[in-house]
Structure formats: C-alpha cells, structure tokens
Amino acid sequence: MKIYGHPMSTCTRKVLTVLAEKGQEAQFVLVDLMKGAHKQPEHLARHPFGVIPVLEDEDFTLYESRAIMRYLDHKLPGAPLTPTELRARALMDQWLSVEQSYFATPAVKIVFQRVFLPMQGKPGDEAIVDASKAEVSKALDVIEKALAGHEYLAGSSYSLADISWMPYLQCLVVSKLGDLITDRPNVGAWWKRISERPAWVKVSS
Amino acid sequence: MKIYGHPMSTCTRKVLTVLAEKGQEAQFVLVDLMKGAHKQPEHLARHPFGVIPVLEDEDFTLYESRAIMRYLDHKLPGAPLTPTELRARALMDQWLSVEQSYFATPAVKIVFQRVFLPMQGKPGDEAIVDASKAEVSKALDVIEKALAGHEYLAGSSYSLADISWMPYLQCLVVSKLGDLITDRPNVGAWWKRISERPAWVKVSS
Numbered sequence: 001m002k003i004y005g006h007p008m009s010t011c012t013r014k015v016l017t018v019l020a021e022k023g024q025e026a027q028f029v030l031v032d033l034m035k036g037a038h039k040q041p042e043h044l045a046r047h048p049f050g051v052i053p054v055l056e057d058e059d060f061t062l063y064e065s066r067a068i069m070r071y072l073d074h075k076l077p078g079a080p081l082t083p084t085e086l087r088a089r090a091l092m093d094q095w096l097s098v099e100q101s102y103f104a105t106p107a108v109k110i111v112f113q114r115v116f117l118p119m120q121g122k123p124g125d126e127a128i129v130d131a132s133k134a135e136v137s138k139a140l141d142v143i144e145k146a147l148a149g150h151e152y153l154a155g156s157s158y159s160l161a162d163i164s165w166m167p168y169l170q171c172l173v174v175s176k177l178g179d180l181i182t183d184r185p186n187v188g189a190w191w192k193r194i195s196e197r198p199a200w201v202k203v204s205s
Numbered sequence: 206m207k208i209y210g211h212p213m214s215t216c217t218r219k220v221l222t223v224l225a226e227k228g229q230e231a232q233f234v235l236v237d238l239m240k241g242a243h244k245q246p247e248h249l250a251r252h253p254f255g256v257i258p259v260l261e262d263e264d265f266t267l268y269e270s271r272a273i274m275r276y277l278d279h280k281l282p283g284a285p286l287t288p289t290e291l292r293a294r295a296l297m298d299q300w301l302s303v304e305q306s307y308f309a310t311p312a313v314k315i316v317f318q319r320v321f322l323p324m325q326g327k328p329g330d331e332a333i334v335d336a337s338k339a340e341v342s343k344a345l346d347v348i349e350k351a352l353a354g355h356e357y358l359a360g361s362s363y364s365l366a367d368i369s370w371m372p373y374l375q376c377l378v379v380s381k382l383g384d385l386i387t388d389r390p391n392v393g394a395w396w397k398r399i400s401e402r403p404a405w406v407k408v409s410s
C-alpha cells in the first residue's frame with residue numbers, strides 16, 4: 001500500500017495513526033505542498049480535488065481521510081478501531097462527523113494564522129483566531145459534557161473518532177491555545193490519555 | 206423512534222429516505238425553523254449545535270445526519286444500504302465524505318439565494334450563486350467520471366452515498382440549475398435512476 005501525503009498534514013496524520021495503531025506500515029510518498037505538488041496533473045489524477053492524503057492499494061485508489069481510516073481499520077489485522085456494539089458505533093460516527101462539521105475547519109484556521117503564516121514571515125490575523133477560537137471552544141464544550149464518565153468519544157473503547165480529533169487538538173497546542181484543552185477537565189484527561197499512545201507519539205513527533 | 210426535523214431540510218430528508226427505503230416509519234416531530242425552534246433550550250438539549258435532524262431511540266439520542274443514516278441502516282431490517290464488499294464500502298464512505306466536504310455547502314448556498322430569500326421577498330445574490338455553481342460543477346465533474354460504467358456511487362449497489370447526494374441535487378433542480386445534472390450523461394442517468402425510487406418520491410413530494 002502507498003500513502004500519498006505530507007507528515008505535517010492533519011488528514012495525513014489521521015491515516016498514519018490508524019496504520020501505526022495496527023502495527024502496519026505503508027510506503028509513504030511525500031506530496032510537497034510547499035512546491036504545490038498537490039495541484040499538479042500527476043496528483044490530480046489520483047485526487048481530483050487536489051488535496052491529501054490518497055491511499056493506493058494495488059489497483060484501488062481511495063481519498064478522503066475518514067474513508068481511508070475506515071478502510072484500513074476494516075482491512076488490516078490488529079485491534080479493531082470501530083466498536084461492534086450498535087450505539088457505540090453510532091457515537092463514533094457522530095463524533096467523526098462533528099469533527100468534520102464543526103471542529104476541523106476553525107482549528108486549521110487557527111494554526112494557519114498562528115504558525116504557518118509567521119513561518120513564512122507573514123503576520124497572522126488575530127481577528128480570525130478569535131472567531132475560530134469561539135467555534136472550537138463551543139465544540140470542546142460539547143465533548144467536555146459528552147466525555148463525562150467515559151474514557152473515549154465512543155464510550156469505553158478507543159476508536160477512529162478519537163484519532164480523527166487528535167491532529168486538530170494538536171493544532172491548538174502548537175498555536176499556544178493548549179489551555180482550551182487543559183482547562184476542561186474531561187477533555188484534558190482524554191487528550192492526555194490518547195496523546196500518550198505510542199502510535200500518536202510516533203506519528204506526531 | 207422519533208425524528209426531530211423539518212420536511213424541507215436536506216439533512217432531514219436523507220434520514221427520512223433511509224427510513225422509507227427500509228419500509229419503516231418513525232414519529233416525526235417538527236422543529237419549526239421559521240420560528241427559530243432549533244435555537245430554543247428544548248432543542249439545544251437534544252442537539253447542542255442547534256441544527257436538525259436528531260434521532261431519539263428510547264433513551265439513546267443521536268445527531269449528525271450521516272451518523273443517523275448509518276445507525277438506521279445497521280439497526281433496521283430491510284435491504285442493506287451499506288455494501289459488504291470492502292472496496293465498495295470504502296467508495297460509499299469516500300462519496301459520503303465528498304458530499305460533506307465539497308458538495309453540500311455550495312448546493313445549499315444556491316438554494317438559499319435562489320429560493321429561500323426570494324420566498325421571503327428578499328433578492329438573492331447571483332454572485333454567490335455563480336461562485337457556488339463553480340464548486341458544485343467541479344464535484345459533478347468528478348462523479349460524472351466516477352459513475353462511468355457504474356449504476357451507483359459505490360458501484361453496483363444503491364447505498365447511503367446515493368441517498369446523501371439526493372437532497373443537494375434536488376437543491377439544484379428547484380434553483381433552476383437542473384441542467385448541471387442533465388447535461389452530464391452519467392450524472393443525469395444516475396439522478397433519474399435514484400430519484401424515481403418510491404422512497405425518494407415519498408420523502409421529496
């Protein structure tokens with residue numbers, strides 16, 4: 001299997017974390033975002049929307065990170081990352097969708113303004129940070145409540161939902177907004193629990 | 206089971222179509238969007254992000270339409286709407302995610318400008334329509350290619366992915382942009398095939 005991606009990309013990290021949790025590796029092919037490789041015809045033939053990651057498994061090509069995560073979990077041996085119990089699985093699906101609907105976009109806006117632009121010598125826009133901070137705070141309030149009495153988003157078992165939130169929580173940490181996580185007791189304890197897992201440490205370090 | 210929603214809402218229609226495909230009914234509870242019922246405490250207790258639909262199944266509450274669709278498909282008897290073959294299921298997941306990432310937002314913007322605002326006696330903004338039209342056209346180009354030689358998005362079987370696209374395709378039709386569908390041969394044939402199904406006819410009429 002080949003993964004086309006970038007080691008700093010949130011969506012690539014989700015897929016690599018699933019692989020690492022399964023104790024598996026794939027051939028990693030760097031798509032150099034800084035050089036615009038994701039908009040070149042070679043990559044657009046793999047992913048018509050010109051983003052990353054893409055999975056190639058022999059003659060089968062798949063994109064959209066959350067779809068790749070599900071595919072790898074179903075296909076590969078190792079501990080399952082999808083609960084079998086109906087309601088737990090439904091909660092996994094709900095939190096995967098909440099991440100996509102309400103959390104990923106503002107978290108990425110924050111890291112763009114606070115980290116990526118300054119890396120290129122450009123000033124970030126703190127008004128965008130403030131507006132995005134309100135959105136991520138709302139989402140974190142919701143999961144603070146949902147995590148009460150539960151170790152993981154889907155309940156008692158670590159799942160794809162936890163993995164899908166991690167790269168965006170990391171965006172807050174590197175943007176010096178880690179207190180949004182640690183100020184919320186359940187979110188803070190959950191983040192500690194999941195970010196100490198060897199698979200995430202390997203992918204994010 | 207209870208579904209809290211609105212009959213005109215795209216996300217409510219997805220869930221109702223799954224129910225209809227299964228030959229099942231749930232108690233429908235209208236959330237009157239026009240009166241702002243979705244932002245009232247009673248509804249926010251069910252859905253903290255203040256949108257619709259919400260499913261209540263005895264003491265279990267679930268939101269996010271795509272999660273509800275999966276739950277209903279897993280739980281209810283009737284023809285399965287999730288392929289069992291690994292690659293077909295992965296394609297279903299990919300197209301569900303593409304709808305959420307690239308198609309739903311611009312399609313809803315179009316219907317808002319072309320239909321909802323004029324219904325309230327306000328003029329729509331054709332510049333927003335034009336920008337959104339470019340985005341939906343791009344997504345339709347991608348599925349035009351993907352549908353070549355296939356009856357449905359996941360391949361040979363009708364799935365949750367097809368259902369998830371239908372309400373947004375309908376947005377284009379009611380916004381007098383149905384030619385974006387019919388001008389593309391594979392998309393046009395697919396739309397005819399899926400929109401003639403009794404479940405969709407029942408939900409959308």
